[in-house]
Amino acid sequence: MNRTLLIFRHEFLHTIKRTGFIIITLIVPVIGLLAIEGLQLVSGTVKPTAEITTIGYVDESGGFQQYTNRGNIMFVRFDTPDDATKALVRGDIKEYFVIPSDYDSTGVINRYILEKQLAAPPATTTAIKNFISSNLLAGRVPPATIDLIEAPLNLVTTRLTETGAVATEQSGYGNFIVPGVFSVLLVLSIIFSSTYLLQGLGEEKENHLIEILLSSVSARQLLTGKVLGIGAAGLAQVVVWVISTPLLLSLASSTFSGFTSTIQLPPNFLLLAVVYFILGYSLFAVISAGIGAISSNSREGQQLIGIFTIPLLIPLWFMSLQMLFPNNLIWVVFTIFPLSAPVEVILRLGASDIPAWELATSIAVLGLSIIGILLLTIKVFRTYLLMYRKRPKFGEIIRSLRNG
Amino acid sequence: MPTVEVNHIVKSYADKVAVNDLSFSVAQGEIFGLIGPNGAGKTTTIRMMIDIIKPDSGDVTILGEKLSEASKNKLGYMPEERGLYKKLRVIDTIVYLASLKGMDRHSAEGKADELLNQTGMLPHKRKKIEELSRGMGQIIQFIVTIIHDPQLIILDEPFADLDPVNTELLKSMLVVLRNQGKTIILSTHRMNQVEELCDRILMINDGRSVLYGDLTEIKSRYRSTSVILDFEGDLGKVPGVTEKRVHKGHVELVLDGNTTPQQVLEQLISRGILINRFEVATPSLNEIFLKVVGQNHE
Numbered sequence: 001m002n003r004t005l006l007i008f009r010h011e012f013l014h015t016i017k018r019t020g021f022i023i024i025t026l027i028v029p030v031i032g033l034l035a036i037e038g039l040q041l042v043s044g045t046v047k048p049t050a051e052i053t054t055i056g057y058v059d060e061s062g063g064f065q066q067y068t069n070r071g072n073i074m075f076v077r078f079d080t081p082d083d084a085t086k087a088l089v090r091g092d093i094k095e096y097f098v099i100p101s102d103y104d105s106t107g108v109i110n111r112y113i114l115e116k117q118l119a120a121p122p123a124t125t126t127a128i129k130n131f132i133s134s135n136l137l138a139g140r141v142p143p144a145t146i147d148l149i150e151a152p153l154n155l156v157t158t159r160l161t162e163t164g165a166v167a168t169e170q171s172g173y174g175n176f177i178v179p180g181v182f183s184v185l186l187v188l189s190i191i192f193s194s195t196y197l198l199q200g201l202g203e204e205k206e207n208h209l210i211e212i213l214l215s216s217v218s219a220r221q222l223l224t225g226k227v228l229g230i231g232a233a234g235l236a237q238v239v240v241w242v243i244s245t246p247l248l249l250s251l252a253s254s255t256f257s258g259f260t261s262t263i264q265l266p267p268n269f270l271l272l273a274v275v276y277f278i279l280g281y282s283l284f285a286v287i288s289a290g291i292g293a294i295s296s297n298s299r300e301g302q303q304l305i306g307i308f309t310i311p312l313l314i315p316l317w318f319m320s321l322q323m324l325f326p327n328n329l330i331w332v333v334f335t336i337f338p339l340s341a342p343v344e345v346i347l348r349l350g351a352s353d354i355p356a357w358e359l360a361t362s363i364a365v366l367g368l369s370i371i372g373i374l375l376l377t378i379k380v381f382r383t384y385l386l387m388y389r390k391r392p393k394f395g396e397i398i399r400s401l402r403n404g
Numbered sequence: 405m406p407t408v409e410v411n412h413i414v415k416s417y418a419d420k421v422a423v424n425d426l427s428f429s430v431a432q433g434e435i436f437g438l439i440g441p442n443g444a445g446k447t448t449t450i451r452m453m454i455d456i457i458k459p460d461s462g463d464v465t466i467l468g469e470k471l472s473e474a475s476k477n478k479l480g481y482m483p484e485e486r487g488l489y490k491k492l493r494v495i496d497t498i499v500y501l502a503s504l505k506g507m508d509r510h511s512a513e514g515k516a517d518e519l520l521n522q523t524g525m526l527p528h529k530r531k532k533i534e535e536l537s538r539g540m541g542q543i544i545q546f547i548v549t550i551i552h553d554p555q556l557i558i559l560d561e562p563f564a565d566l567d568p569v570n571t572e573l574l575k576s577m578l579v580v581l582r583n584q585g586k587t588i589i590l591s592t593h594r595m596n597q598v599e600e601l602c603d604r605i606l607m608i609n610d611g612r613s614v615l616y617g618d619l620t621e622i623k624s625r626y627r628s629t630s631v632i633l634d635f636e637g638d639l640g641k642v643p644g645v646t647e648k649r650v651h652k653g654h655v656e657l658v659l660d661g662n663t664t665p666q667q668v669l670e671q672l673i674s675r676g677i678l679i680n681r682f683e684v685a686t687p688s689l690n691e692i693f694l695k696v697v698g699q700n701h702e
Contacts, residue, residue: 003473003504006500006503006504007504010500014489014492018491203489203490206487207485207486207487207488207490208483208484208485208486208487209487209488209489211451211456211481211483212481212482212483212501212545212548213504214454214456215454215455215456215476215479215481216476216477216501216504216505217473217476217504218473
């Protein structure tokens, strides 16, 4: 069997049998499952219950007597704020509000509560708003109009193509779900795979096994076998996560019914996801190999690779901004910058269209970066892989790169 | 055709010349000692021989050709500082590293069983490397070095962590391999083991060759002009002897440049001195090593 293939097989099997790898592979879907369970739990607690909530009010302005029954919220009138306060302290009402005499001119309503709150719950706000507007409009507009005013805005958006036809791919948060989830998985997989590569090289360097390996195979065969073997293990990890996603989504659908049905894959998503996974992993693998060669131990290597993973994480940090302003120039820069490109492209696919020239430039820059760093890595690999317990100074590395 | 031919190799690092114009050859079927003090350039020389690093100039041929992927299968190398995959089982380690030397799994397993049995390590076959003692790990590494039946075996400080029993085991295995026609290069600074095992040596210091050739010839070259004498009676003054050094159990007689040991022996016999032991003082390799390295430092 080809030696590169032997190293590939060894690294793949060695990686997937690692306890850490097995734990991480299983724990990500478990965390997803727990997150869904947690959401179900939280959403269950905030679901409207049949229990009637009583809210007091003091009408100093006058004219707010009708529409006191708003679903599960019952408004009870008090003559004075003192009466309302006493009822609140006794626990007869949950809270109360005062409509001041100058409400017509100020529009201010004062709310009084016992428990600590960041803001008024949306259900309470809506109920009070509708109670006020219903009373204000009563007798002036038809009841049907009042219903329309009180109903939440139902905005149905349809995306058209340049020819005016309805586009096959519609906009919406449903578009962002798969790219968002996949980009997180991509980051996790790239970081873990790079760590395994660094740990493996660190171990072989620390125990001098590298000399035995290099007396049997070339540096190129060793590097290629390792990068591909660990990369395949990383890919297998992503496959496990991707396979478990439909299961998680089907569990989630009971909680977010209607929302999961809006999930759709952006065009070319699968193709671009595979391309950017391979390119992204390859880039970080060659960087890891270079760092593994010059680091005195695997811990130091992991600290160094951390610097390079920051640009990979930046698009995730600004995910909400990308959803709001998908066409900002900064995202174009992140699309082309090789260290951030793999995650940025995947995220942007969900938020907006990416022009073909940007994709072509991004792939070309990534490809050239991989080749360039690979050539530099091979140069330092042989020299510094045999340098134990001592990390070369930056100047020495530059000199050895110049001298080849 | 020599198994190894090294011609004028030079290797420099940023701050020093590690190997400076070194040339030597190693013949088939001999145990060749590569000796020298720490930092002399032994390991750098070995790394250039097995193509882990490239010389700045000069060349190396192994079995008549430059080292290639195919010819790497013909050599076995055990580096000075040893380590294997800690989490891997003994048998998996041996089989994987043997496969990189071109062995198929079936043959590697068969040969591994044979060697593990020969070294008394068979009961540990399924253990992880991290469960073994340092010496046991070294035996496994020796098995990895020879399992693929290499023509050339290079061992860097092979006896470093071994107990006396395993040291003798390894020595006997090396002799058997030499008798099978394998070429063995032993890099060490343990001179007694070099004297015991090696046919020829190369002593290097500061990257240069300082002694090279047949071990017996080198020792005779450095033979001093003194004799060791264990006797009974009164020695008195012996003509041709310039100095008497008294040691525990014997006396060393230093001869002047014109007197031979044979003449001294004849004189002692003629004077009726009872002689228990008489031998021409031959310096140990250690003494030669200290002398040569000392000269180089002066």
